[in-house]
Amino acid sequence: xxxxxxxxxxxxxxxxxxxxxxxxxxxxxxxxxxxxxxxxxxxxxxxxxxxxxxxxxxxxxxxxxxxxxxxxxxxxxxxxxxxxxxxxxxxxxxxxxxxxxxxxxxxxxxxxxxxxxxxxxxxxxxxxxxxxxxxxxxxxxxxxxxxxxxxxxxxxxxxxxxxxxxxxxxxxxxxxxxxxxxxxxxxxxxxxxxxxxxxxxxxxxxxxxxxxxxxxxxxxxxxxxxxxxxxxxxxxxxxxxxxxxxxxxxxxxxxxxxxxxxxxxxxxxxxxxxxxxxxxxxxxxxxxxxxxxxxxxxxxxxxxxxxxxxxxxxxxxxxxxxxxxxxxxxxxxxxxxxxxxxxxxxxxxxxxxxxxxxxxxxxxxxxxxxxxxxxxxxxxxxxxxxxxxxxxxxxxxxxxxxxxxxxxxxxxxxxxxxxxxxxxxxxxxxxxxxxxxxxxxxxxxxxxxxxxxxxxxxxxxxxxxxxxxxxxxxxxx
Numbered sequence: 001x002x003x004x005x006x007x008x009x010x011x012x013x014x015x016x017x018x019x020x021x022x023x024x025x026x027x028x029x030x031x032x033x034x035x036x037x038x039x040x041x042x043x044x045x046x047x048x049x050x051x052x053x054x055x056x057x058x059x060x061x062x063x064x065x066x067x068x069x070x071x072x073x074x075x076x077x078x079x080x081x082x083x084x085x086x087x088x089x090x091x092x093x094x095x096x097x098x099x100x101x102x103x104x105x106x107x108x109x110x111x112x113x114x115x116x117x118x119x120x121x122x123x124x125x126x127x128x129x130x131x132x133x134x135x136x137x138x139x140x141x142x143x144x145x146x147x148x149x150x151x152x153x154x155x156x157x158x159x160x161x162x163x164x165x166x167x168x169x170x171x172x173x174x175x176x177x178x179x180x181x182x183x184x185x186x187x188x189x190x191x192x193x194x195x196x197x198x199x200x201x202x203x204x205x206x207x208x209x210x211x212x213x214x215x216x217x218x219x220x221x222x223x224x225x226x227x228x229x230x231x232x233x234x235x236x237x238x239x240x241x242x243x244x245x246x247x248x249x250x251x252x253x254x255x256x257x258x259x260x261x262x263x264x265x266x267x268x269x270x271x272x273x274x275x276x277x278x279x280x281x282x283x284x285x286x287x288x289x290x291x292x293x294x295x296x297x298x299x300x301x302x303x304x305x306x307x308x309x310x311x312x313x314x315x316x317x318x319x320x321x322x323x324x325x326x327x328x329x330x331x332x333x334x335x336x337x338x339x340x341x342x343x344x345x346x347x348x349x350x351x352x353x354x355x356x357x358x359x360x361x362x363x364x365x366x367x368x369x370x371x372x373x374x375x376x377x378x379x380x381x382x383x384x385x386x387x388x389x390x391x392x393x394x395x396x397x398x399x400x401x402x403x404x405x406x407x408x409x410x411x412x413x414x415x416x417x418x419x420x421x422x423x424x425x426x427x428x429x430x431x432x433x434x435x436x437x438x439x440x441x442x443x444x445x446x447x448x449x450x451x452x453x454x455x456x457x458x459x460x461x462x463x464x465x466x467x468x469x470x471x472x473x474x475x476x477x
Contacts, residue, residue, distance in 0.1 A: 008049040009057075013065060016043040019098040023086035023466035024058075034059050038080055040090055041098075042068025070094040075128065076180050081143070083167035084181065085464035096121045096460060099468035103437045103458045110441035115453040122317050127463035129183040130311045132221050132286075136190055137268070138162050138197075138214040139173035140204040160204045162194040162217070171207040180464075186219050189229060189252055193217055196247050202240055213237055216268055220302065223312050226284035228257040230304050232270060236262050245278045256280045259304055271363075275304040288316055291323040291347060298346055300371050307340055307364060314461045318469055319347045321457050322431045325473040326404050328352050335402040335427070337387060337418070338409045342368030344433075345380050348406070355380040356399050360387055388417040393424070402427040413439030419446045426450060430474040435461075437470050444472060452477055 011029050016039045020026035025039035027047075033056040036047055044066045047059035074080075074088040087095050100121045107115050124130060142161025161175030178187055197204065197214055205212035216232040229248060233241055241260060249258055258279040261270050275282075286300040286308055302308045309315035322344060326334075328351040336345040339357035341364050349355050349372075357380055359365050365384040372380050381399070383390060405427040407414065413436065414422075422430065423446075430451060434440035437458075444453065451474040459469045 008052055010046070010048050011059065012046045014045055014047055016041050016045065016068065019466070029057065032057055036061060037086060038089060040068040040071040042070055077178070078174060078176060081166065082164055082174050084164060087466060088464045092123070092127050092463060095463065096123050099460055100458055102468055103456065103470050106437035106441040107456070110438055111445045113445055113448040113453065115456055118456045118458065121458040121460055122321070123460050124311070124314050124463050126313060128180040130313065130463065131181045132308070132312055133218070133310050134179065134182045134186060135216055135218045136162050136176065137165060137173050137216050138204040138212070139171070140206050140212060141171055141173065142175045143172050160198060162190055182219065183221065185252060185254065186221070189219060190217065192251055193244070193248065196244060200243065202244065205234055210266065213240060215263060220284060222284045222286040222302065224285050224287050226256045227254055228259070228284045228304065229255050230275060231260045233260060233262050235264060249279050257282065257284050271305055286312065288312065288347070291320050292351065298375050300341070300343065301367070301374060303367065305363065306367050309343070311461045314459060318433065318459045318461065318471065319344055321459060321471045322406060322433050323348055325431045325455055325471060326406070326429060328404070332403040333400050335405045337391070337405065337407040339368060339382065340364050342371050342380065342382060344406055344408060346371055346375055346377055349377045349380050353379065357382040358387060358390055359384050388415040391418055391421045396425055401425055404429045404431065406431050406433070408433040411436040411439065414443050416446070419443055423447065423450055426476055428476050432472045432474065434470050435467065437468065440470060440472065444474070447474060450477055451475065
């Protein structure tokens with residue numbers, strides 16, 4: 001006879017103690033950690049556990065007895081379902097406080113090395129409408145909320161939607177009415193495209209059956225006012241593709257780069273696809289101020305597949321912090337690891353003798369070289385390949401030992417071989433920019449063999465989320 005599973009506990013009057021990993025709040029119950037999304041430290045709540053592990057529970061709020069002083073009313077009507085802005089219910093000062101704490105906790109618990117007091121986090125002036133890129137997904141299986149009547153009660157006969165994937169669901173889309181992440185005309189474009197598709201009988205994609213014409217729409221804007229729209233279709237249908245693209249061209253004349261992609265693959269990635277230009281330029285121009293007072297701003301060509309920091313105003317604060325930490329004298333050889341499209345390399349190039357940029361994505365290096373030429377920079381050399389293999393003794397022997405090393409790795413941090421090579425090169429200064437304080441702390445612990453932490457500066461790139469960037473300056477002992 002099969003053993004009957006015990007029901008998962010319902011916990012009453014649980015006090016939320018802290019903000020934790022992945023944007024979930026933290027409580028304790030019977031010596032076990034409880035992770036609760038959309039809760040605020042100081043809340044007292046009833047929760048239903050929906051996942052049980054050896055050391056922790058995951059639970060959802062069923063009732064709030066008393067609200068935290070940190071809790072505010074979220075702006076977005078989709079809050080609680082959409083996974084994009086998990087901290088919108090927290091006062092922005094509280095968000096910054098918990099991000100600062102996240103950096104400090106990572107250094108205390110993971111790095112376990114001496115460090116100076118963490119500098120106050122650099123907050124964002126724009127806490128809404130700060131992103132320059134969003135991707136929306138079409139689906140004929142939109143999520144029906146409590147506000148939707150059933151079909152029997154006169155509710156929607158169709159379930160077409162255009163919005164974001166629900167967390168953990170590859171085939172369900174939350175239909176978005178208004179998103180607070182990207183400035184107009186982003187919302188207007190999305191709503192107009194959806195209505196045009198419905199009015200003209202264009203089919204919305206089904207991720208399970210891989211059927212339907214419309215897959216995704218990507219909207220990119222720039223501080224210059226340039227605007228790029230890319231529509232992704234499942235298959236070639238000239239009449240309907242031309243019809244939708246012509247509609248966008250006429251309805252939104254401010255679009256400076258209008259493109260489409262036919263993606264017949266099983267996944268949504270278009271990095272290996274060839275976008276087709278329908279109208280305008282095959283890129284938009286982005287601009288960033290110079291770190292030097294009175295200096296010419298930097299210009300960057302951003303193509304449909306290019307990477308560029310999604311919060312340009314805060315990207316400047318991040319790079320300016322790295323620049324200030326490096327304290328260049330003008331005669332330095334600088335290595336810029338994980339250089340991407342060469343944004344940081346270009347940012348510092350005019351203040352040093354030479355920059356060597358290393359990147360593992362070949363297309364990014366092509367963009368980096370183009371941006372270097374665009375800004376009249378001649379003292380950067382870019383190389384691409386597996387970082388752990390490219391950055392070896394022969395490479396350093398050929399290009400010279402760096403005086404300053406800049407590194408801005410992906411969330412996984414630096415490969416252990418890369419850290420060992422940095423220790424072998426032993427530059428005087430390392431400026432480590434990170435989007436993940438935990439892996440940064442792990443790498444800093446390894447670098448502590450020869451380096452001391454001199455400064456720590458968190459930067460908030462993504463208000464309304466738990467994500468935080470951090471810059472650490474290390475000096476050779």
